[in-house]
Amino acid sequence: MSDLYETLGTCHPKLTRGRVWCRTCGKTQRVDSARCFRDGWPKCCGETMTVDSPGEDAHAAEGGS
Ligand SMILES: [Zn+2]
Numbered sequence: 062m063s064d065l066y067e068t069l070g071t072c073h074p075k076l077t078r079g080r081v082w083c084r085t086c087g088k089t090q091r092v093d094s095a096r097c098f099r100d101g102w103p104k105c106c107g108e109t110m111t112v113d114s115p116g117e118d119a120h121a122a123e124g125g126s
Contacts, residue, residue: 081110089114 081097082089083105090103090110102109 075112080114081112082114083110084108084115087115 079092079094080089081092081103085106085108088105088110090105092103092110094112097103104110
């Protein structure tokens with residue numbers, strides 16, 4: 062399955078930048094996305110951190126229509 066992981070880790074813009082955010086406290090952390098697919102994503106405040114930055118979430122919500 063490593064081929065799938067490597068493909069996801071290299072073709073997805075949000076993953077290739079290698080950064081995750083905590084939705085709860087806003088903390089950001091650099092990660093190796095390929096490694097995270099294998100070993101799991103970092104957690105903060107009891108939840109898995111997301112590759113979607115808080116700024117992008119807000120922009121997507123406002124730009125829908
Ligand atoms: Zn947190």
